[in-house]
Amino acid sequence: MYELHTLETYLKQFFGYDSFRPGQRQIIEEALQGQDLLIVMPTGGGKSLCYQLPALLKPGLMVVVSPLIALMQDQVDALLDNGIGATFLNSSLELSEMRSRSQAILNGKIKLLYVAPERLLNPGFLDFLDNIQARIGITGFAIDEAHCVSEWGHDFRPEYRQLQRLRQRYPQTPVLALTATATKRVQKDIIQQLHLKTPSCHIASFNRPNLYYEVQRKQRQNYNQLLKAIRQQNGNSGIVYCLSRRKVEETATRLHRDGIAALPYHAGMTSRQRTDNQNRFIRDDVQVIVATIAFGMGIDKPDVRFVFHYDLPRNLEGYYQESGRAGRDGENANCILFYSPGDIYRVEYFINQKTNPDEQRIAQENLRQIIDYAEGTVCRRTIQLSYFGERFPGNCGNCDNCLNPQPIEDWTIEAQKFLSCVARCREKFGITHIIDVLRGSRKKKVEQYGHHLLSTYGIGKDKSKDQWKLLARSLLHQGLMSKTTDGYGVLKLNKKSWEILRKQRSVSIAVPHQKAVKSQDTSSLSVEAEMLFDRLRSLRKRLADANNVPPYVIFHDSSLRVMARDRPQSLADFGDISGVGQRKLEQYGKEFLSEIRAFCYEHQPPVSLPSDTQMATLQLCQQGLSIEEMAERRQMKPSTIVSHLSELIERGQPVEINFFISGIRQKQIVVVIEQVGDQSLTAIREVLGEDYSYDEIKLVRGWWRNQKRRI
Structure with a gap:
């Protein structure tokens, strides 16, 4: 069973991330405690993880209600690529495949099942759920795209209304309702329609700063x-x-x-x-x-x-x-x-x-x-x-x-005229009618209500309709005026409106000008890193095609950008990258490392020629002298001679490394360098143990670096 302080460990193990996004950890903790949840989190905020990780940590099956076949397929592909037991049941499958997947579910091999609401509420499928509940248990029901349950939502689907039957049939099973967009009215409707029991509500900011x-x-x-x-x-x-x-x-x-x-x-x-x-x-x-x-x-x-x-x-x-x-x-x-x-x-x-x-x-x-x-x-x-x-x-x-901010102008007097007209029309009309009164319109509606007799009638002829609309929108956006949300858009005065009318508050608005806006660059990588990023994308595409999955299932762009920027040289460093879990490290680590190393070799600075002192050591080496003999001949420390030799080997000079260290010991050192990288001699020796000297490691590292340059 899990412990709360280990949630980050599971996050890295299963999904490759080091830390949770804002709000995720608390939601997951509450889901693990079996609470009903309403989760409103913008696209890209990480809603799926809020039910996927609890599903992995609790016994039983998490049933995910998803409206579209394509969405099920993509999410299941991504989970399977992370080594997570997930599947879907829908009309795209042959009967034999349906039976096979159903049996895997009953055998406890699946942790997440994706299904459409129409299939979920089919009497035969409900019997299947009863069987699951009896044999392995149902962890919870995750209702994705939950705004579809509300007729006030932007994508109402009548079949979602029937999901309340889940609460009647499985009263003790937690329900998690998730959506990216929901006004307060829609949130209330979701809670009522799904019969959520004292749900914990998590409403994240709708702001997408990226x-x-x-x-x-x-x-x-x-x-x-x-x-x-x-x-x-x-x-x-x-x-x-x-x-x-x-x-x-x-x-x-x-x-x-x-x-x-x-x-x-x-x-x-x-x-x-x-x-x-x-x-x-x-x-x-x-x-x-x-x-x-x-x-x-x-x-x-x-x-x-x-x-x-x-x-x-x-x-x-x-x-x-x-x-x-x-x-x-x-x-x-x-x-x-x-x-x-x-x-x-x-x-x-x-x-x-x-x-x-x-x-x-x-x-x-x-x-x-x-x-x-x-x-x-x-x-x-x-x-x-x-x-x-x-x-x-x-x-x-x-x-x-x-x-590209617009010029700011003081429109306090115009605002007073506008708000005064709203007040004299008894706060019963929308923007268009108020502007008609201000501009002295002869429309029948103006005369019908007697608004041509108001003191504000015609006092705004000096401004165009568009200018008055600009002011009205600005007053609303700044909270200096309100309007109803019942579809009529009736203007209402608030406390700030009266402050303007009483000359206690000024009004400034932005006035449009012709602007030349260029699209924001989507990357902050250097030119060379962008080149590597493109190569890694090409490698990802080849691997994705070979595995018949979308490229992002392999790695997200954000992970590729970190690879291109940091250029890891070992599996250990590669595994530290956000988005690289244990499964992906095993599946793709070596191929991506090989591509990164090849790029680094192709774009490395030209290798400088050996120095005079290194050439003097090379001449003695070619005479068959040992390291100690060369050090004595040159009146230098043996470690200095080793440094000369390792540099010579790295530059491809004719130094016979087998003369100084056996082939077996060379291979063992290479294995460790491949694991931990070639930057730290201490890190390499810690893995090898004290039986290996720093001199041996330094010589083999020179040979390894030379080989990587020649790939």
């Missing part, structure tokens, strides 16, 4: 704008989202024609086509996937370095979720939204297809929020995180508005 956010106004030749942005990503993997299937096909075709390896993905393709294209993207056979929002939740690819939205998304939560598919490994990634006011009409067209008035109203509110984001001049994260109820102070240093 993601760079930018909004670019679409240019006249917007395809060329997109193509240029993709080419700036240096061949890294990325996703381009489009609003329609036709746009997906056209864009993928044009990119392919212009030399970008790209494939389409949308709901109009056959299931086989979608699966093939998705697999080719995951396995790095192509650089870019061009997709509608049909592509996403089933993608477990951590090294997506950019996500571009070629069209305006339909809502802010969807944009956060889709852009969040970049940089899941914690490395830097770019998220660019290409925006044109003309996109609004296309989104409105989809909204108008809805027949339910309430759905239309909510969709319109969602559209207003994403427009606020696209046209906003404050920190992009401030806007995003406020949607989830999280306050962010701004100045993130990793978005276009923070890196």
Whole structure:
């Protein structure tokens, strides 16, 4: 059984990581104690580990509810590559394979079982679960993508509602609900729908500091704008989202024609086509996937370095979720939204297809929020995180508005006019109506409510509609005004609003200017290290293809970058790298070390010629003198002569090492150097023991280094 102080040991053993990410350890401890849990953690935060490690440390089987076959396959591949017993049961398997896997589960060989909600609730499968519970026990139910249980979530799935039957059938079995995005309303709904019992709730920050956010106004030749942005990503993997299937096909075709390896993905393709294209993207056979929002939740690819939205998304939560598919490994990634006011009409067209008035109203509110984001001049994260109820102070240093701040102007008087109009309209209207009153509009709605008779009617004619919208958005983003979230977007005054009206608070806003923003570099490696990184990626791709798994299953980009930067020379040093567990060290250590050593040899500085004193020692050596005789002849210490000889051997000079140390002892020393590296003579001798002298080790190390240079 585990002990809490050894959790880090298990983390390194099974997953190759030295420390937990923020929040993980406490969640895992509570899961080990059998608590129900609600875990809201952004993409890339490490949600899966929160149920995978407890599953390994507790007796029985952890059942993971996952919505997509592709997602199951990828996660199981990664677990198996780490030497962890995991499997999935779904419609992609032959009957014989289903039976084989089911028997392995009942025999206790499997610790994690992935299954879709539809199969899980099948009466026959529930009987199978009863059998599992009786024979080996069920550790818990992990409900992945738990936001699907709520009709208020961005991806509601009715079949998720039925998962509450698990609590009725297995009342004592812990339930862990996990999702990357959930507003407070969705969180409450998840707890109620899944019947979680006094759950421990862990709501991590929604901030993804490694993601760079930018909004670019679409240019006249917007395809060329997109193509240029993709080419700036240096061949890294990325996703381009489009609003329609036709746009997906056209864009993928044009990119392919212009030399970008790209494939389409949308709901109009056959299931086989979608699966093939998705697999080719995951396995790095192509650089870019061009997709509608049909592509996403089933993608477990951590090294997506950019996500571009070629069209305006339909809502802010969807944009956060889709852009969040970049940089899941914690490395830097770019998220660019290409925006044109003309996109609004296309989104409105989809909204108008809805027949339910309430759905239309909510969709319109969602559209207003994403427009606020696209046209906003404050920190992009401030806007995003406020949607989830999280306050962010701004100045993130990793978005276009923070890196290229707009000029700040004092708009206190304009703010007083705006807020006064909100008050005189009795806080019952949204932004558009308030602006109509301020600008003296003759719309029927203004006169219908008698607002043409207000003192604020027409006092804002000196500003355009866009300028008043800019002010309204800024007041909301700064918390100087509020609005309802019921889909109507009715403006409300708060304490700070009244401070402005009473001249107790000033208002400054950022005014847009034309900005030239360049995408952030996704790497901080030196040029030479980048060259090695590319070679290691190529090796990873060859190994992945040979093992029929996605490349990231071998190692994440973040691990390869550390290898390229630190260039380990021994298995021990290689095993210290984050992401290298015991299983991966045994499987891939020697091949990656060989590639690193070969690169180091090819890029090492030219070997200098032996010095005059070393050449004098070489002449005596060639006369057959022993080390002691050479030292006596040259009036030097024997250790100095050994240093000369080891340097000569390393430089490939004709020194016969067998004259000084036997072949058997040479081989033993080489074995240890291969294990602990060639940097520390003391470390090598500690393993060999006192029977071996430093002189022997130094001579063999010179020979070993020479051999590595000649590989």
